[in-house]
Amino acid sequence: MAIFIDQEKCNSCGKCVEICPEDVLWLEDGPAWARYPKECWHCGSCVYDCPTGAIEVDLELDVSIRYVEF
Amino acid sequence: MNDFTVKKHAADVLIIGGGIAGLAAAIRAREHGAEVIVLEKSHAERSGNAGSGIDHIQSYVPGIHEKVGYHPEDMIEEDYGWGGNPGLKRKDLIELFVRNSGQDVIELASYGLKFHFEDGLFLFPGGLRLIAQFHYLPTSYHFEGRDIKRALTNRALELGANIINRSHVRQLLKNGEAVTGAVALGVREAVITVVNAKTTILATSGRASRLTASVTGSDSFEWYSAPSAANGSGKTLAARAGAEVVNLEFSSLASSYNLLNYSFSVGLPSGSWWPAGRVIDEDGNVIVERNQGVAFDDPDYRDKYRQRVEHYSEQRNRIAPLLEQGKTLYFDLAEATDEELNYIWWCLGHEGKTGVLKHHLEKRGVDLRKAKFPLRPGPRREAVPSGVWVRDATTETSVANLYATGNELILGGGGTALVTGYATGIAAAERAKQLGAPADVSAPFVAALRREAESILGQKDGDGWQNGERALQTLLDNYLGKPYNDRVLTQLAQLVARLRGDLRLGAGNLHELNRALEVLDLYDLAELVVAAARERKSSLGPFIRTDEDRYPREKDGVSVGVYRQDGEIRTTRLDNGCP
Numbered sequence: 111m112a113i114f115i116d117q118e119k120c121n122s123c124g125k126c127v128e129i130c131p132e133d134v135l136w137l138e139d140g141p142a143w144a145r146y147p148k149e150c151w152h153c154g155s156c157v158y159d160c161p162t163g164a165i166e167v168d169l170e171l172d173v174s175i176r177y178v179e180f
Numbered sequence: 181m182n183d184f185t186v187k188k189h190a191a192d193v194l195i196i197g198g199g200i201a202g203l204a205a206a207i208r209a210r211e212h213g214a215e216v217i218v219l220e221k222s223h224a225e226r227s228g229n230a231g232s233g234i235d236h237i238q239s240y241v242p243g244i245h246e247k248v249g250y251h252p253e254d255m256i257e258e259d260y261g262w263g264g265n266p267g268l269k270r271k272d273l274i275e276l277f278v279r280n281s282g283q284d285v286i287e288l289a290s291y292g293l294k295f296h297f298e299d300g301l302f303l304f305p306g307g308l309r310l311i312a313q314f315h316y317l318p319t320s321y322h323f324e325g326r327d328i329k330r331a332l333t334n335r336a337l338e339l340g341a342n343i344i345n346r347s348h349v350r351q352l353l354k355n356g357e358a359v360t361g362a363v364a365l366g367v368r369e370a371v372i373t374v375v376n377a378k379t380t381i382l383a384t385s386g387r388a389s390r391l392t393a394s395v396t397g398s399d400s401f402e403w404y405s406a407p408s409a410a411n412g413s414g415k416t417l418a419a420r421a422g423a424e425v426v427n428l429e430f431s432s433l434a435s436s437y438n439l440l441n442y443s444f445s446v447g448l449p450s451g452s453w454w455p456a457g458r459v460i461d462e463d464g465n466v467i468v469e470r471n472q473g474v475a476f477d478d479p480d481y482r483d484k485y486r487q488r489v490e491h492y493s494e495q496r497n498r499i500a501p502l503l504e505q506g507k508t509l510y511f512d513l514a515e516a517t518d519e520e521l522n523y524i525w526w527c528l529g530h531e532g533k534t535g536v537l538k539h540h541l542e543k544r545g546v547d548l549r550k551a552k553f554p555l556r557p558g559p560r561r562e563a564v565p566s567g568v569w570v571r572d573a574t575t576e577t578s579v580a581n582l583y584a585t586g587n588e589l590i591l592g593g594g595g596t597a598l599v600t601g602y603a604t605g606i607a608a609a610e611r612a613k614q615l616g617a618p619a620d621v622s623a624p625f626v627a628a629l630r631r632e633a634e635s636i637l638g639q640k641d642g643d644g645w646q647n648g649e650r651a652l653q654t655l656l657d658n659y660l661g662k663p664y665n666d667r668v669l670t671q672l673a674q675l676v677a678r679l680r681g682d683l684r685l686g687a688g689n690l691h692e693l694n695r696a697l698e699v700l701d702l703y704d705l706a707e708l709v710v711a712a713a714r715e716r717k718s719s720l721g722p723f724i725r726t727d728e729d730r731y732p733r734e735k736d737g738v739s740v741g742v743y744r745q746d747g748e749i750r751t752t753r754l755d756n757g758c759p
Contacts, residue, residue: 129226131407133346133367133691146691151407154535155226158326169540175442177551178510180464 112152112170113144119164126156126165184365184630186372188620191217191342192612193605194361194377196349197414199228200594201586202383203332204601205608210339212609217375218343219364221409221694224333229385229406229587230594233326235452235530236311238319238595239285240278244304248482250317252278258315267386267567267591268426268739270756276573277590277599284599285321291331294324301523302455304476311454312471316486320595326530328594347373348694349413350632351625352380352421353618358580359421360618363625365633367694372629374622378612379581381604382568384414386587388705390698392431392660393653408698414588416704418568423577423584424741424752427566428705428712431660436500439511440554446534448511448555449496452527456516459499460552462508468495470515503557510552521548565591569741569754575604581615583608636696642686645695651679652702656709669714676706707749708742715740715751 113134120141127137131153136145141164144150152173156165169175193209195202198220209216220227240255259274267273289295296307302322304310310318336343346367353361353376361377389406415425438445449457449468459468471492474484503509516524528538541548568577568584575583585604586597636642659672680703687693739756742749 129223131222131226131228131231131409133222133694149408151533152536153226153232153407153533154539155232157539158232158535159226167536167539168543169442169536173441173443175537175540175553176440177546177553179550180552 112150112167113147113156114166114168115142115144116164116166117141119162120160121162121164123161125159125161129155129159131155184370184372184633186374186626188374188376188622189217189342189344190617191215191361191375191377192379193217193608194219194375194380195383195605196362196381196417197221197228197383197385197586198224198333198343198345199383199385199586200230200328200332200597201601201604202228202381203329203336204598205381205383205585205605206336206341206343207332207339208602208605209609210336210341212606214609214612216336216341217377218336218341219347219349219362219373219375220343220345221348221367222407223345224336224343225330227407227409228329229410230325230328230532230597231407232532232535233530234328234532234594235325235527236313236320236322236593237285237288237325237598238313238593239281239321240319241304241308241310241321242282243306244308244310244476245317245319248317248476250482255315255319266427266430266565267587267589268569268756270589272573272757273570273575273589273600276603277592277596280599280603281595284602285595288323288328288331288598291335293328293331295321301519302473312450312473312489312492316489317482318473318485322527324530325594326535344373347371348697349417350629350697352417352582353622353625354421354579355619355621358618359582360621362417363622363629365629365694365697366690368690370690372626374620374626376618376620376622378615378618379583379608381583381585381608382414382418382577382588383586383601383604384417384588385410385412386567386591387565388412388415388702390649390702391653391656391706391709393650393657411698411701412705413698413701414584415566415568415708416701418577418579418582418584418588419704419708419743419749421579421582422743422745423579423582424569424743424754425566425708425712426569426739426741426754426756428709428742429716429740430565437503437509437555437557440556442537444533444537446528446531450492452531452534453511453513453524454527456513456520456524458512458515459496459555460510460512461502462510467498467502467509468492499555500557503555509555511555512552513548514550516549524548567591569739573603574607575600576607576611581611632697633693636685636687636693639684639686640688642684645685645687645692645699648683648685648696648699649702651683652676652699652706655679656706666714669710673707673710673714676703676710679703680707711749711751712740712742715742715753 192214309322347364349364364373446452528534568588590596685696
């Protein structure tokens with residue numbers, strides 16, 4: 111899962127739902143939620159635009175960055 | 181069953197697509213007195229390839245470039261010869277970009293985007309940060325572009341443009357020989373929107389990444405280097421309206437190598453990692469050195485910089501062959517100073533989705549100086565670096581009152597999108613002044629869209645759009661880039677047709693319905709790609725070329741144009757002005 115929405119911090123303002131370019135996020139009764147998480151392309155727009163800092167987007171494991179140290 | 185409501189609008193200029201180019205066109209068309217409507221499939225504040233930002237934008241920079249003896253003509257020749265700005269691959273359009281870019285790009289500063297810095301890092305006169313890209317002089321600004329889409333949206337709205345978001349254009353309206361607007365389906369509301377317009381601009385995405393599948397095997401959208409909206413629908417709309425689409429028979433490489441498992445190299449080892457990025461092998465031998473700039477006040481700036489670029493390119497070109505030979509290579513930032521690391525973090529925070537990469541790395545406390553990131557070899561073929569043909573620098577297509585702009589002309593970055601968008605906005609607004617309001621011919625188009633939508637929604641046990649998309653991607657991946665002959669191409673056409681014949685897309689709601697319609701456009705586009713390759717057979721090498729210079733270099737002065745007439749695909753040859 112790439113998108114984490116803090117249920118306490120979300121004030122259901124709907125900004126993330128309004129701007130999500132992939133139509134991933136939804137708002138019904140209560141906090142925003144990711145209805146189509148597999149269609150998230152990790153652009154980060156919802157993180158930038160959330161007025162309460164309630165959203166975190168991280169890279170999913172299958173596309174996360176790998177590294178070694180030597 | 182959804183009951184679709186029809187809403188009708190009238191405009192002087194209709195713009196399809198609210199990316200950088202579409203919004204730039206809206207701004208200039210309003211400034212030239214036109215009533216403007218933008219139809220945007222997503223939401224203009226965060227849609228398109230620049231949705232969550234760009235950290236750089238290309239331009240000729242008069243005050244700086246002139247001083248070191250680099251003239252607009254030099255940049256035009258470089259852009260054209262380099263081949264890195266495909267699309268139509270036409271010198272008249274590249275010239276349009278270069279000549280207007282100086283004033284157009286810096287105008288963004290007046291929209292509230294920060295272009296001038298005082299921190300002493302990589303500064304040119306005026307506090308500008310010019311960075312290495314693909315030219316013999318730095319021609320890109322680094323700037324705070326994370327919110328460029330919001331800035332352009334706000335400017336367009338201030339000027340009175342009407343932006344209709346979540347509205348997915350399905351067909352151009354055509355009356356006789358002229359385009360007179362478009363019909364669109366709501367993504368979130370059961371609304372069919374009709375816009376009758378004097379002139380119509382396609383400001384749609386250039387590449388169609390979704391024709392080919394993920395090399396990571398990931399089934400998430402993340403692997404795309406462009407948002408899913410980049411499905412080539414501008415090309416299918418144009419072709420259906422009878423406007424030629426060219427260069428469909430070529431593919432570009434999205435990149436020659438990526439970071440494991442991430443989908444995006446961000447110009448590695450330069451780009452957003454400049455100047456400290458290097459490439460090393462498993463023993464720590466340096467394959468690509470870091471690429472530092474030259475002091476601007478150096479009297480030999482131009483020559484020194486040119487030598488540096490050549491040296492760097494030479495090293496960089498070694499990466500892909502070494503990976504192909506089975507060498508293990510790593511991206512490395514071991515030599516970065518603290519200041520440079522801060523600068524790189526700043527870039528990542530403005531360059532679109534690398535803001536999430538930044539968060540990912542920070543959250544895990546990754547020390548960029550210690551971490552070595554394995555490179556994953558390409559190539560990943562990405563069809564297609566094509567564009568919608570325009571007559572001349574007015575950017576009008578061969579179909580009356582239909583214009584194309586942005587990535588449909590030059591597959592560059594934010595700079596080419598902005599500058600061509602502005603120019604097309606002016607041309608379309610001025611043309612609209614000569615035209616009366618078009619007749620409303622939308623009835624049959626609306627009826628067809630309603631039928632199409634209801635049919636897919638009625639297909640409860642139908643194929644999911646994801647399955648339809650993957651079936652096509654697997655098929656094309658098996659063929660793109662291979663040497664072809666007539667027989668193979670005929671067989672490929674058969675395969676695409678059979679697959680399409682078997683496709684029974686179903687959808688449970690409007691979201692899925694719109695995804696299904698995107699997939700139908702991918703099939704439409706695949707048919708055009710195959711037709712273009714069949715037409716091209718006599719002149720060039722392998723279908724979907726994958727040669728070193730990545731992009732088509734027309735040798736014969738001819739572009740193959742593909743369009744539809746009464747639903748049938750037709751091909752034609754167009755003089756592209758190449759020597």
